[in-house]
Amino acid sequence: MTPDGPADPPVRRGPLDPRLLRYARATRGFLAVQAAIVLAQSGVIVGFAWVVSRALTGAIGGAPIGELLPLVAAGAALVLVRGVLIAASERVSAAGAARASLQLRAALIAAVEKLGPAWLSQxxxxxxxxxxxxxxEALDAYFGRYLPQLVATAITMPIVIGAILLADPLSAVIVVLTMPLIPIFMVLIGLATGAVQRRQFDTLTTLATRFADTVQGLGTLKIFGRQHRAADSIDEVTGRYKRETMSVLRVSFLSGFALEFLASISVAIVAVTIGFRLLDGEMVLLVGLFALLLAPEAYLPLRQVGAQFHASAEGMAATSGIFAVLDAARAQGDRTRTVTAPTAEGGALLTARGLRVPRGERMIGPIDLDVRAGEVVLLEGASGAGKSSVIAALLGFAHAEGEISGGAREAIAWMSQRAGLLSGTVAENVALGADTPDAVLVARCLTDAAAGDVDAGIVLGAGGAGLSGGQAQRVALARALYRLRATDARVLVLDEPTSALDTDTEAHVWASVRAAADAGAGVLLVSHRPSARTIADRRVAVASVLVLPAEVPQ
Structure with missing residues (x-):
């Protein structure tokens, strides 16, 4: 099973966190269009309230049909215009959200690539x-709904309140005095919403991890008769996820009710004062209706901010994991490796001087290493000494100190301990990265990797499903050989290429590795097998020492 590995410290951020808003800059052009649309909507809202007020007072006053029809037509036209503006607003917001999410996803992928397999394996x-x-995906609601609604609120509320102020100053004062109640309750509700939403997202992550681990280790679980216990564990986490989801829905419904209740009470206060003044003859009906129709529209933007906050809460809960990865990549900075020259010194294809690789509380090295054309260099050391970490540092996938020359990735053909096969044919896996696989070269590489019995046309499932462990390892070796022969790569790096092979097959592989070196490639080999020494020209010992935490590079 795949262990969860050490988790990065949680990073809790608010809805207006500068890091999140930096990616929202991609929506600035869309927000500008959104602002123009909202401005037009605000004008439509005020115009519609005025037209309806005129039509109602005219009907009550006994105005002829000829005078009322233009008002009714104008009201219908404004309703149609508002519908078109709402549709346009949704379209613009969705486009902006897609662009912002795309940039954040690209940044996340780049960060994972920068941190490399050594980080990812933990x-x-x-x-x-x-x-x-x-x-x-959940962040689309933040970029496409929450932020545009903040813009809409900043534009619509002053316009509507200003229109009420011009018509009836007392009603405007009541709206302004009662409006702060909504943001206060929004903050309190938002704290509760964020907490339950984070618990729900964490539970979803646990459920996905538990399910993936169970599927991956199902064979082992069945052998030891523990498959039912694993299924019960998944069922328990599923039940917890259901309960967390219901908690989120419960908080959302209660918060929605609270906001609606506050807005309704505030509008009722405005309506009561208008009613008493109408009865006393202090206000004409036209002005009272106009102010009363606009009062709900004054509170509506704030209520919608609360609703959109709930819609985007799940995405914001995921930002802790997203920014933890981005922060880790930024902290790594440029310390991963330094390629000082395209060609290593002294005619070597790959050189390392004073290479030190931190791993937890231990420091691997220092190591001096030269890989020349035509030779096999064997990295030796006890299990866990850090040989694979040295390979990761040479490839630029791990923190490292010292100098590395001639180690550009495009010059290296690499095979890791994990086969890393993908869905597709065996030929596509061997020729990974090539636009069109060379069938002849694929067959040759499979044969040299002792995988000549594997049909290149077999379609593999996810993770190379369809092959045994030994077959998958040999196909991965064939992929490294293909890259060496089909590209400008001159260094072949192999990490435990025969760990799953029998003695006869291993001898075939060693003969192919030796032949690759004799053909002019430089080979850097990691292997625990004693037989690897028979093809090695030089051996380099790898060891690690315990260091104080303060000495470990951050």
């Missing part, structure tokens, strides 16, 4: 997939 890939998938 994390739960399932949890990261949930964050990058469902979490980022």
């Amino acid at each position: 994390r739960s890939t399932t949890a990261l997939a949930v964050t990058a998938g469902h979490g980022l």
Whole structure:
């Protein structure tokens, strides 16, 4: 099973966090269009209230039909215009949200690529997939609804309140005095909403991770008769997720009721004062109706801000995981590696001087390394000494100190301990990265990797499903050989290429590796097998030492 690995410290951020708003800059052009649309909507709202007020007072006063029909037609036209503006607003908001989410997703992918396999191997890939998938999709509501609604509120409220002020100053004062109640309750409700939404998202991540681990280790679980216990565990987490979801819905409904109740009470106060003044003859009916029709519109933007906050809360809950990855990549900075020259010193294809790789509380190295054309260099060390970490540093996937020369990734053909096969044919996996696989070269590489019995046309499932562990390892070796022969790569880096192979197959692989070196490639090999020494020209020992936490690069 895949372990969850150490988690990054949680990062809790608010809805207007500068980091999140930085990616919202992609929507600035869309927000400008949105502001123009909202301005037009505000004018329509005021105009519609005035037209309806005129029509109603005219009807009550016994105005002829000929005078009322133009008002009714104008009201219908304004309703149609408002509908068109709302549709346009939704379209613009969706386009802006798509652009902002795309930039944030690209930044997340770039951060994961920068942190590399060494970092990724210590994390739960399932949890990261949930964050990058469902979490980022949920952020569409933040970029496409919440932020545009804030813009709409900032524009619509002053215009509507200003119109009420011109018609009836007392009603405008009542609106202004009662309006702060809504933001106060929104803040209190928002704190509760954020807490339950984060618990729901964390539970979803746990559920996805538990399910993926169970599926991956199902064979082992069945052998030991523990599959039912794993299923019960998933069922328990599923029940917890259901309860968390119901908690989110309960808070959302209660908050919606509270906001509606406050707005209704505030409008009722305005209506009562208008009613008493109408009875006393202090106000004409036209002005009273106009102010009364606009009063709900004054509170509506704030209520919608609360509603959109709830819609975007799940996405904001995912930002803790997103920004934890981005912060980790930024902290890594440029310390991963330094390629000082395209060609290494002394005719070597790959050189490392004083290479030190931090790993937890231990420091691997220092290591001096030269890989020349035509030779096989074997990295040796006890299990866990850090040989794979050295490979990751040479490839630029891990923190490192020292100098690395001639180690550009495009010059290296690499095979990791994990086969890393993808859905598709065996040929597509061997020729990964090539536009069109060379069938002859694919067959040759499979043969040299002792995988000549594997049909290149077999379609594999996710993770290379359809092959045994040994077959998958040999296909991965064939992929490295294909890259070496089909590109400008001159260095072949192999990390435990025969760990799942029998003695005879291993001998075939060693002969192919030796032949690759004899053909002019430089080979850097990591292997625990004693037989690897038979093809090695030089051996380099890898060891690590315990260091004080303050000495470990952050």
